[in-house]
Amino acid sequence: MIGRARxxxxxxxxxxxxxxLVDLAAPGMNGLALYLAAAGARVSGSVPDRADPDLVRELEGAGVRVVARPxxxxxxxxxxxxxxxGAVAGPQPELDHARQLGLPVLGHAQALALAVDAAPRGxxxxxSHSTQTAAAMLPAALGHLGSGWILNxxxxxxxxxxxxxxxLLVADLGPDATTHEAPPGFARCTSALALVTxxxxxxxxxxDRNAALDVLEDLTRVSNTVVLAIGDSGMRLLAQRLTDRPGPRVVTAGEAYDxxxxxxxxxxxxxxxHIxxxxxxxxxHTITTTMPGRHxxxxxxxAFAxxxxxxANPAEVxxxxxxxxxxxxxxxxxxGTQRHTTVLASRARHPAEIAADLTAARLLTDGTLTAILEPDGHTRTTGLAxxxxxxxxLADRVVLLPVSSPLSTVAVVDPLVAVADATSAAGVPSEQIIAWRPGPCAPSLEATCTGGSGPGDLIVVIGTGTTARGLGPRLLHHIAAPTTPVPADL
Incomplete structure (x- = not known):
C-alpha cells in the first residue's frame, strides 16, 4: 500500500x-494555488491590500499570476x-463577474475535494479542530514516497x-481555512486514508458534537482506512460508530493502553x-520535534500512525x-524576549487548542502567564464563550481583544462580556481580566498587554486576526522601551 512514483x-x-482564486492570502488558498500551479494548472488570483509581500513573491515564484486589485x-x-x-466579506466584483460569464464558482472546500478526488491516492x-500539525507532519513522514500536499x-x-x-496527495480539510461567520464549508471526497483529529x-x-460526528462519519465512510486520534470522548464515539457496522479499516492512535x-x-x-x-x-520509536506540549x-x-x-516503514517515518x-x-x-520577558505567538482558535497551548506554555515559565486573545468570529465566540x-x-492574567470578524456590521451582543464572565467564573480574579477596546481615552494596547509583566514572565498572543498577527513585535518594542512610541510600521 506504499506510495509509488508517478x-x-x-x-x-x-x-x-x-x-x-479570490483572496490568495486566505488560509488554505495559497496552498491550493501552489499545488495546482506545480501540477500544471494556469493559476491566477487576487490578494487584499497590504498582503504579505513574502507570500506574493512565493506565489509568483511558483508561476501564479497575482493581481493586487479585485x-x-x-x-x-x-x-x-x-x-x-469563504472568508471574504463585502462586495465581490470578481465573483459577480464570474457568475455573469457562466463560470463555475467553487468554495475552497469544493475545490479541495476535486483535487483530492483527481489524485491517484488522497x-x-x-x-473539528487541530488538523494543522498532523497535516503538516505528513509530508515529512511520507517525503521518501514523493507525496504532494495542500495545507492550511x-x-x-x-x-x-x-x-x-x-x-499521494495530503490535504488538510480542517474548518479553520474559512471564517467563523460563514456556514459550514465541507465537501465529501473519496480518500485512501482519512486522519481525524x-x-x-x-x-x-x-x-454541537452530534453534528460533528455526523459530518466526520460521512467523510470517513468513503475512505479505505481511518486513523483516529483518540483524545476526547467525541473521538471514542466516532470509533464506535465506525466499528458498529462494516466499513473502513479503523486504526486508533493515542495514550490509551488499547x-x-x-x-x-x-x-x-x-x-x-522527544516523543x-x-x-x-x-x-x-523516538521522534524529535521543536513543538512543545502534549497536544x-x-x-x-x-501522523506516525x-x-x-x-x-510506510516505521523507522523511515x-x-x-x-x-x-x-x-x-x-x-x-x-x-522574542526583552528584559527577560518572553512573548509567544499562538494561532489557536478553538477553546481546546487554546487550553492545550496554555497548558504547554506553563512548562516554559515559573512566572506570570498572560494570555492575550483575539477571538475568532462572533458566531464561535458567542457559542463557545x-x-x-x-x-x-489556565493563565494568571487575561486580555481580551475585540472579536476578529470580516463583517463590517454585526447585529449581535458583544460576546466579550460573556467570555470575561466565564473566565472569572473559572477562577481568574476579575481585576486580572481586561476587555480592551480602542478609543481616544483608552490606554495603548501595548501598555495594557504588558502591564505588570516582569522578568521571567511569559506572554502568549493568541489568534489569527489582524491585531494578533502583528502584536508580538509591538509588545517586545514596548517592553524594551516603554516610553518610546511603537513605530506604526512594526
Whole structure:
C-alpha cells in the first residue's frame, strides 16, 4: 500500500485547469494555488491590500499570476472557474463577474475535494479542530514516497502546497481555512486514508458534537482506512460508530493502553520534544520535534500512525519527521524576549487548542502567564464563550481583544462580556481580566498587554486576526522601551 512514483502528469479536473482564486492570502488558498500551479494548472488570483509581500513573491515564484486589485476584469472567459475562500466579506466584483460569464464558482472546500478526488491516492486530515500539525507532519513522514500536499498552514522552511513526485496527495480539510461567520464549508471526497483529529462542537461548522460526528462519519465512510486520534470522548464515539457496522479499516492512535499506535512518553527538553511511540508490532520509536506540549505529541503520534497505515516503514517515518519537520510558524513559537520577558505567538482558535497551548506554555515559565486573545468570529465566540473562559483560566492574567470578524456590521451582543464572565467564573480574579477596546481615552494596547509583566514572565498572543498577527513585535518594542512610541510600521 506504499506510495509509488508517478509516471504521468497529474490529471486535474477541468474546473481546476485554469482557476481564478479570490483572496490568495486566505488560509488554505495559497496552498491550493501552489499545488495546482506545480501540477500544471494556469493559476491566477487576487490578494487584499497590504498582503504579505513574502507570500506574493512565493506565489509568483511558483508561476501564479497575482493581481493586487479585485476588479471584475480580472476574471475572463479563459478561466475554468472562480474559487473563493469563504472568508471574504463585502462586495465581490470578481465573483459577480464570474457568475455573469457562466463560470463555475467553487468554495475552497469544493475545490479541495476535486483535487483530492483527481489524485491517484488522497490522504485527508479532518476534524473539528487541530488538523494543522498532523497535516503538516505528513509530508515529512511520507517525503521518501514523493507525496504532494495542500495545507492550511505551511511548515517552517516549506511551502503550503506542492505537487510531489509520487501518487499521494495530503490535504488538510480542517474548518479553520474559512471564517467563523460563514456556514459550514465541507465537501465529501473519496480518500485512501482519512486522519481525524477531533470531534466536538465548533460553530458554525459543527453546531454541537452530534453534528460533528455526523459530518466526520460521512467523510470517513468513503475512505479505505481511518486513523483516529483518540483524545476526547467525541473521538471514542466516532470509533464506535465506525466499528458498529462494516466499513473502513479503523486504526486508533493515542495514550490509551488499547491504542493501535500508542504514545508511550513525551519529554520536553526546553528546546525539543522527544516523543516515544509504539508501532503495530510493539517496537518503540523516538521522534524529535521543536513543538512543545502534549497536544503536539498526540498529533505526532497520529501522523506516525497514518504513515504506517499506508504501509510506510516505521523507522523511515520517525526519521523523516525528526529530520524534515521543523514546526509551524506561529503555533506556540517564540516571537522574542526583552528584559527577560518572553512573548509567544499562538494561532489557536478553538477553546481546546487554546487550553492545550496554555497548558504547554506553563512548562516554559515559573512566572506570570498572560494570555492575550483575539477571538475568532462572533458566531464561535458567542457559542463557545463558556469553553473559552475555561481555557483562558489556565493563565494568571487575561486580555481580551475585540472579536476578529470580516463583517463590517454585526447585529449581535458583544460576546466579550460573556467570555470575561466565564473566565472569572473559572477562577481568574476579575481585576486580572481586561476587555480592551480602542478609543481616544483608552490606554495603548501595548501598555495594557504588558502591564505588570516582569522578568521571567511569559506572554502568549493568541489568534489569527489582524491585531494578533502583528502584536508580538509591538509588545517586545514596548517592553524594551516603554516610553518610546511603537513605530506604526512594526
Amino acid at each position: 509516471t504521468a502528469p497529474l490529471a486535474l479536473p477541468v474546473q481546476l485547469a485554469s482557476p481564478y 476588479v471584475p476584469e480580472n476574471v475572463g472567459v479563459g478561466h475554468s472557474s472562480a474559487v473563493w475562500s 490522504v485527508v486530515v479532518a476534524g 498552514a505551511a511548515p517552517s522552511r516549506q511551502l503550503a502546497g506542492h505537487a510531489g513526485g509520487g501518487d 477531533a470531534a466536538c462542537a465548533n460553530p458554525p461548522h459543527h453546531r 491504542a493501535d499506535i500508542r504514545l508511550m512518553r513525551h519529554l520536553w527538553s526546553g528546546t525539543h520534544s 516515544t511511540v509504539r508501532d503495530f508490532d510493539g517496537a518503540f 503536539h505529541a498526540l498529533a505526532t503520534t497520529a 497514518a504513515a504506517l497505515a499506508l504501509g 520517525a526519521g523523516g519527521i525528526s529530520a524534515h519537520f521543523h514546526g509551524l510558524d506561529g503555533y506556540l513559537t517564540t516571537v 463558556r469553553e473559552l473562559g475555561d481555557a483562558l483560566a
